Amino acid sequence: MRKLKKVVEIGKVKIGGNNPIVVQSMTKTKTRDIKKTIIQIKRLQKAGCDMVRMAVVNKDDAISLRRIKKSVSIPIIADIHFDYRLALKAIDAGVDKIRINPGNIGENWKVTEVIKKAKDNCVPIRIGVNSGSLPKSILKKYRHPTPDAIVESMKDAINIFINNRFNNIVISAKGADVRDTIFVYKMLSKQFNYPLHIGITEAGLPFRGGIKSAVGLGILLNQGIGDTIRVSLTSDPVMEVVAAYEILNSLGLRQHGPIFISCPTCGRCEVNLARIARTVESRLKKYKSFMKVAVMGCVVNGPGEAREADFGIACGKGVGIVFAKGKEIRRAKEAKLVDILFEVIDENINN
Ligand code: SF4
Known part of the structure; x- marks a missing residue:
């Protein structure tokens, strides 16, 4: 039975509630190479990708988002680490969602700046906590990025958003360890009503990565946990979409292709x-x-x-x-x- 979460709208695509599980992928081009990025997004869309994320690592990437957005019809998501100013620029460029990891953005006021801008522009934010980039205080307390450490880090991050009266959020806490990731998502699903983006991160090359992802995502999805998925593979991103639909088709959660x-x-x-x-x-x-x-x-x-x-x-x-x-x-x-x-x-x- 699907655990129904709050609905968040990313452009024309709805995540959460009873909406179909959304398939995402990520471009592997330099985002500032606008032509190549657009070609890759169009290939992903043809394969059935519902929305696409791209790495924004500098000002040129952020500026390029405006032209990319005008040339494609699926929602685009800016993936930001470290520099909150890139998130502000991405919102100005018209992206449909941004993904930040508050753990590496720095002081709370920087996260708050991003929240304010997102609120003014009605842009949802995915809070993507990763085991590899937990705040020092949490690592000191737990010594390792344990599932409890990850959940506490997520709670702290969500509190910044709640304090700023912003609930247009999707949450994720992907890990490379399948059992830990399942455990973390079960806890998050119990504690929060925000839609969950699920995945096994750094899963590997298509064969092993596909199996790890199918095990992790399959178990979660079969327990009604997860509103949007990415299969992270060291390969052409189109393979990620093909693998995602194979998982969803197997569980009868989407009907896409043979x-x-x-x-x-x-x-x-x-x-x-x-x-x-x-x-x-x-x-x-x-x-x-x-x-x-x-x-x-x-x-x-x-x-x-x-x-x-x-x-x-x-x-x-x-x-x-x-x-x-x-x-x-x-x-x-x-x-x-x-x-x-x-x-x-x-x-x-x-x-
Ligand atoms: S269908 Fe026939 S050939 Fe195929 S595995 Fe079964 S018994 Fe063997």
Whole structure:
């Protein structure tokens, strides 16, 4: 059961309440390279990214945000560390949200300046506390960035916002340790009504990072915790969006693009199923419609799974049957099966 949080509007996108879980990513270009940044944002948008964050590390980055904002249609978020003046400039440039980590912005008056500006311009703020940048006083008390230390740091940060009567906030406390991160988010969800941006930070390269993220985010989302997600991967950011939807589709929380099933194969398989599966998965990339496609190796589970999916192939010895919506459509030799499957998909869906 989803834990319903306050709704925060980021441009046209709503986070929290009963709204769909929002998928975010982050550009990996220098933000001041406006052309490259816009191209990357448009690729992310095409992949289904709902909103995008970019690093603002200097004045040139902050100034570039105005042109970037005019050229893209998904909300943009400025990611600010250390220098509160960059946050003020980003708001002036018209960003839809800013993300700050009060732990590294410095004295409270600097955070307060950012809050005032955000309030005047109706710009929401994500408070992103990180285990790697907790205030010295908290580290002294807990010695290490333990989950309790992170939650206390978040409480302190939120208090600055409450004292300034600002509640247009989203909170996050991502960590690289999956179990600690789950623990922290459970505590935050219990204690606060603000929408939660969840993720496993610095998760790694796509294979390991995807698994770590799926474990961490999957457990949280399945307990109703999390309103917006990012899968942080050392890769092209489009992979982050693909992975995010794979997680959300698996849990039935969003319906975006195809769900692909293929059997692991075993000694019963009499076709090159791995090649068939790779080709089908690759050709499915251009489809946006939500559909279940199954590719199965033999008669044991093949016809059953292929029938249950929207579209499927169940193989036999060098041959197979293509199914659509539970019905057997055509029998064909192995070499022809993939083309027939896609002919059938194209006849049945509007992509
Ligand atoms: S569907 Fe057939 S080939 Fe595939 S794993 Fe099951 S028994 Fe083996």
